[in-house]
Amino acid sequence: MMRDIKRIILHCSATKEGMDYDVSDIRRWHLANGWADVGYHYIIKLNGDIEEGRPLDKAGAHTSGYNKDSIGICYIGGCDKNGKPKDTRTESQKNAMFSLVKTLMQQFEVTDVRGHR
Numbered sequence: 330m331m332r333d334i335k336r337i338i339l340h341c342s343a344t345k346e347g348m349d350y351d352v353s354d355i356r357r358w359h360l361a362n363g364w365a366d367v368g369y370h371y372i373i374k375l376n377g378d379i380e381e382g383r384p385l386d387k388a389g390a391h392t393s394g395y396n397k398d399s400i401g402i403c404y405i406g407g408c409d410k411n412g413k414p415k416d417t418r419t420e421s422q423k424n425a426m427f428s429l430v431k432t433l434m435q436q437f438e439v440t441d442v443r444g445h446r
Contacts, residue, residue: 405422
């Protein structure tokens, strides 16, 4: 049975620009933190590939207080070479994020899309 989805929340992996990771890396990090699985429903790699993480019918573990009714999307990056916050999305990531969000908004009739912070 599908959850009642009310919002989409966008995240970054808080990793340095140019360093590519995938859902298996993030799953390993989250499991090491004692979580049940990767916290995000989708991961967007540097080349724009979209990988599925936690199944959509399961609440995520990405935004305290909002996991029950949201979809978590994470793009790889978010920090400059020195570890400072920066929008490091590649054009491929921006295009993939836009397409994925648009599809999910239509599929779940969601109008609330926001960043994690």
